[in-house]
Amino acid sequence: MQKANTEQAQLVKEISNVDTRKCMKCGKCSASCPSYEEMDIRPHQFVSYVQNNKVNELMESTSLWKCLSCFACVERCPRDVKPARLIEAVRLMVIRQKGQNYLLPDEVPELLDEEVPQQLLASAFRKYSK
Amino acid sequence: MQRIGVFVCHCGTNIAATVDVEKVVEMVKKEQGVVHAEEYQYMCSEAGQSKIREAIKEKQLTGVVVCSCSPRMHENTFRKAAEKAGLNPFLVEIANIREHCSWIHKDREEATEKAVILARAAIAKVNLNTPLQAGESKVVKRALVIGGGIAGIQTAIDIADAGYEVDIVEKTPSIGGRMSQLDKTFPTLDCSACILTPKMVEAASYTYSEVEKVSGFVGDFFVDIRKKARSVDMSKCTGCGVCTEKCPSKKGKSEFNRGLSNRSAIYTPFAQAVPNVPVIDREQCTKFKTGKCGVCAKVCAAGAIDYEQKDEIITGNYGAIVVATGFDTISLDKFDEYSYNQSPDVITSLEFERLTNAAGPTKGKLVRLSNHEKPKSVAFIQCVGSRDVTCRGKSYCSKICCMYTAKHAMLIKDKYPDIDVHVFYIDVRTPGKNFDEFYRRAVEEYGVNYIKGQVGKVAEVDGHLLVQAVDMLDNKRIMLNVDMVVLATAIEPDPSVREIATMLTASIDTNNFLTEAHPKLRPVESPTAGVFLSGVCQGPKDIPETVAQAGAAAVKAIGLLAKDKLVTNPCVAKANELFCNGCSNCEHVCPYGAISYQDKEVNDHGVRETRRVAFVNSAICQGCGACTVVCPSGAMDLQGFSNRQILAEVDAICR
Numbered sequence: 001m002q003k004a005n006t007e008q009a010q011l012v013k014e015i016s017n018v019d020t021r022k023c024m025k026c027g028k029c030s031a032s033c034p035s036y037e038e039m040d041i042r043p044h045q046f047v048s049y050v051q052n053n054k055v056n057e058l059m060e061s062t063s064l065w066k067c068l069s070c071f072a073c074v075e076r077c078p079r080d081v082k083p084a085r086l087i088e089a090v091r092l093m094v095i096r097q098k099g100q101n102y103l104l105p106d107e108v109p110e111l112l113d114e115e116v117p118q119q120l121l122a123s124a125f126r127k128y129s130k
Numbered sequence: 131m132q133r134i135g136v137f138v139c140h141c142g143t144n145i146a147a148t149v150d151v152e153k154v155v156e157m158v159k160k161e162q163g164v165v166h167a168e169e170y171q172y173m174c175s176e177a178g179q180s181k182i183r184e185a186i187k188e189k190q191l192t193g194v195v196v197c198s199c200s201p202r203m204h205e206n207t208f209r210k211a212a213e214k215a216g217l218n219p220f221l222v223e224i225a226n227i228r229e230h231c232s233w234i235h236k237d238r239e240e241a242t243e244k245a246v247i248l249a250r251a252a253i254a255k256v257n258l259n260t261p262l263q264a265g266e267s268k269v270v271k272r273a274l275v276i277g278g279g280i281a282g283i284q285t286a287i288d289i290a291d292a293g294y295e296v297d298i299v300e301k302t303p304s305i306g307g308r309m310s311q312l313d314k315t316f317p318t319l320d321c322s323a324c325i326l327t328p329k330m331v332e333a334a335s336y337t338y339s340e341v342e343k344v345s346g347f348v349g350d351f352f353v354d355i356r357k358k359a360r361s362v363d364m365s366k367c368t369g370c371g372v373c374t375e376k377c378p379s380k381k382g383k384s385e386f387n388r389g390l391s392n393r394s395a396i397y398t399p400f401a402q403a404v405p406n407v408p409v410i411d412r413e414q415c416t417k418f419k420t421g422k423c424g425v426c427a428k429v430c431a432a433g434a435i436d437y438e439q440k441d442e443i444i445t446g447n448y449g450a451i452v453v454a455t456g457f458d459t460i461s462l463d464k465f466d467e468y469s470y471n472q473s474p475d476v477i478t479s480l481e482f483e484r485l486t487n488a489a490g491p492t493k494g495k496l497v498r499l500s501n502h503e504k505p506k507s508v509a510f511i512q513c514v515g516s517r518d519v520t521c522r523g524k525s526y527c528s529k530i531c532c533m534y535t536a537k538h539a540m541l542i543k544d545k546y547p548d549i550d551v552h553v554f555y556i557d558v559r560t561p562g563k564n565f566d567e568f569y570r571r572a573v574e575e576y577g578v579n580y581i582k583g584q585v586g587k588v589a590e591v592d593g594h595l596l597v598q599a600v601d602m603l604d605n606k607r608i609m610l611n612v613d614m615v616v617l618a619t620a621i622e623p624d625p626s627v628r629e630i631a632t633m634l635t636a637s638i639d640t641n642n643f644l645t646e647a648h649p650k651l652r653p654v655e656s657p658t659a660g661v662f663l664s665g666v667c668q669g670p671k672d673i674p675e676t677v678a679q680a681g682a683a684a685v686k687a688i689g690l691l692a693k694d695k696l697v698t699n700p701c702v703a704k705a706n707e708l709f710c711n712g713c714s715n716c717e718h719v720c721p722y723g724a725i726s727y728q729d730k731e732v733n734d735h736g737v738r739e740t741r742r743v744a745f746v747n748s749a750i751c752q753g754c755g756a757c758t759v760v761c762p763s764g765a766m767d768l769q770g771f772s773n774r775q776i777l778a779e780v781d782a783i784c785r
């Protein structure tokens with residue numbers, strides 16, 4: 001059962017410790033994001049969605065599994081908003097709902113090649129767990 | 131024996147609704163020294179004041195207590211009324227039974243009781259009051275302006291126009307400031323030099339000089355000014371420029387051209403410099419470094435070169451000081467994503483001003499610094515470091531960049547219509563007369579491509595610059611190839627402002643901008659009496675605003691200089707010479723530097739001897755009372771707020 005959207009949004013803000021009101025909608029997070037083209041909801045939109053209590057849409061979004069956790073958005077945001085933390089928080093909510101991981105640690109090496117960025121390793125379990 | 135009158139105000143219902151004023155009158159009548167008590171609806175009105183005046187005369191009052199609103203509001207009113215009736219104004223006390231009582235209480239009985247206690251305390255104090263005489267201090271009819279940008283120049287001219295003498299202290303070799311570096315200026319696009327140069331010639335100044343020490347106080351400041359050695363005799367130099375031409379050491383970076391060109395070791399910052407006298411940069415000069423060379427001295431027909439010249443300290447006496455130290459742009463070292471330190475084709479807006487200026491390093495030809503070719507496309511990035519709350523930037527809007535970026539975009543399109551111009555913005559902020567129209571012209575007439583979205587990254591790829599951004603209105607990624615990127619870098623106060631503020635005991639905010647005495651009502655005065663603020667040193671501003679503020683600062687300074695004498699506050703500290711042991715405790719805590727020591731002959735019960743005793747300069751003392759607290763001998767006391775008076779108040783409250 002999905003909870004009411006406002007409650008969900010509150011939870012996302014609590015898990016991430018992000019104050020979405022600080023965002024001035026400059027788009028620098030999205031402009032810095034290496035995964036931008038892959039995402040359906042872009043980092044700057046992600047912030048707006050949480051602000052507007054649209055968390056169910058975020059839980060369905062592919063962005064959750066495309067974010068590399070590279071933290072470029074966090075590094076560059078002039079308002080210290082930390083969009084990646086929001087993405088991470090929504091990811092956690094989805095994972096907690098499903099309850100278990102899809103991928104085992106031993107399976108990871110096979111799936112990797114030289115092109116894969118380091119940061120991806122860290123979030124690999126969570127990503128493939130959907 | 132004192133004869134005290136007490137006047138209790140209703141303040142309409144402000145006081146009377148919560149405090150039983152009749153009861154207060156009844157109660158205070160029992161207090162020591164009280165010979166008269168009455169209440170009235172509005173004590174501050176003319177009728178109320180005349181009641182006070184009449185009572186003083188009829189009952190020969192020696193002291194007055196008004197139970198009313200805060201002394202902030204009407205202390206002066208009641209003091210003046212008493213003075214008119216022949217009573218020393220410092221024999222009037224206020225018991226604040228509005229803000230301190232009726233406004234914050236609901237219970238009528240409790241409030242009334244408190245009002246009586248407050249009145250009692252004031253009566254106890256008045257019982258010990260003594261008449262005080264406000265002193266006078268002189269006003270030196272001369273002003274000092276620190277900083278010779280447009281703000282300082284305009285303030286100086288306005289003060290001089292009113293008939294007072296003014297000196298400008300400017301740290302660089304010429305006055306003019308940032309405005310002299312600009313090409314054309316918004317919103318009219320007239321040539322910056324053409325409107326500035328005549329003003330520069332008008333104002334006399336100490337250039338290549340810095341303020342070293344400030345002492346004294348409002349009306350009578352003493353300022354030590356260090357005139358740095360120019361190594362050129364100003365009285366002999368004709369400004370012919372042969373020395374700068376012939377100087378073989380040409381490796382110095384021109385500060386005026388923001389490092390975009392070199393200058394010789396002996397140089398004039400720019401052709402229209404005022405004064406038109408060069409200086410020798412001793413760090414760069416071969417003669418100073420190795421003892422050889424001396425070419426400039428050989429070629430100077432006027433014999434003006436003087437390698438032996440020393441720094442000179444001049445002490446000036448001034449009635450008013452205006453700070454006009456202006457600004458600089460922030461360092462871009464923390465903004466690696468824009469490649470400013472990596473690519474010569476990424477420049478700041480101030481560098482752009484020099485590049486597009488006919489008197490600049492390229493004679494106004496817009497070229498890429500990497501290959502000296504004309505760019506085909508240029509991207510401007512706004513808000514670089516502005517509105518940025520992280521440790522990298524400044525939280526405030528720099529206020530001028532939206533406008534000058536529109537100006538730059540139009541200047542390019544005007545000269546080279548074939549160049550593509552893009553502007554990345556977060557918000558376009560153009561409030562000001564004819565400002566929004568100016569920006570719209572860039573879009574509608576000149577076809578400048580405005581894109582809403584902050585740039586994420588600028589990278590050098592195959593000899594081009596790749597700008598990575600997002601169009602926030604289309605929600606689309608933008609990968610733009612351009613030849614040149616111009617960064618609208620945030621501005622910050624000149625770094626020297628901290629030191630200047632400390633010398634003047636003027637306060638600065640967390641961003642190092644000078645703080646106003648009141649942000650709305652006293653915007654051009656600093657909280658330190660006699661110190662005024664002009665231009666960007668107080669906050670980001672464009673030229674029209676700077677000039678308006680410069681005029682306002684001038685008027686405030688003139689208002690001060692026009693007075694023959696200043697009335698000083700008599701509620702100042704005073705040392706009892708017999709008690710003082712010269713320990714220096716008070717001197718150390720005084721935040722205004724009002725205390726010094728004198729060797730004085732005292733007669734201590736028949737014993738005559740010379741002692742080191744504290745002396746309070748009453749013109750500097752602000753009556754804060756810090757010294758009275760630390761004095762171990764109880765020698766220091768504040769007039770009008772003596773230890774005895776304060777304790778009498780406490781006793782009255784505890785009774």
Ligand SMILES: Cc1cc2nc3c(=O)[nH]c(=O)nc-3n(C[C@H](O)[C@H](O)[C@H](O)COP(=O)(O)OP(=O)(O)OC[C@H]3O[C@@H](n4cnc5c(N)ncnc54)[C@H](O)[C@@H]3O)c2cc1C
Nearest residue numbers: 277279280281301307308315316456457626665666672673
């Ligand atoms: C790229 C750019 C373009 C601009 N274009 C425009 C425009 O088109 N139109 C417009 O209206 N505005 C424009 N401006 C804004 C304009 O430059 C400022 O409004 C104006 O220069 C402010 O003048 P000021 O005298 O307060 O400061 P400044 O011009 O900075 O002058 C301060 C002076 O004080 C001196 N000084 C500093 N500290 C000391 C010290 N301790 N002792 C002695 N002297 C000291 C400095 O050397 C300097 O000469 C532009 C600004 C920039 C950055």
Ligand code: SF4
Nearest residue numbers: 023024026027029077
């Ligand atoms: S960079 Fe920060 S302020 Fe700008 S849109 Fe993204 S989250 Fe908001």
Ligand code: SF4
Nearest residue numbers: 033067068070071073
């Ligand atoms: S952390 Fe995720 S959202 Fe942020 S820039 Fe990296 S990939 Fe994009």
Ligand code: SF4
Nearest residue numbers: 513516527528531532
């Ligand atoms: S003036 Fe414009 S570009 Fe400059 S900081 Fe303010 S909003 Fe940004």
Ligand code: SF4
Nearest residue numbers: 720751752754755757
């Ligand atoms: S009262 Fe305050 S300002 Fe006056 S001398 Fe004492 S410490 Fe200094």
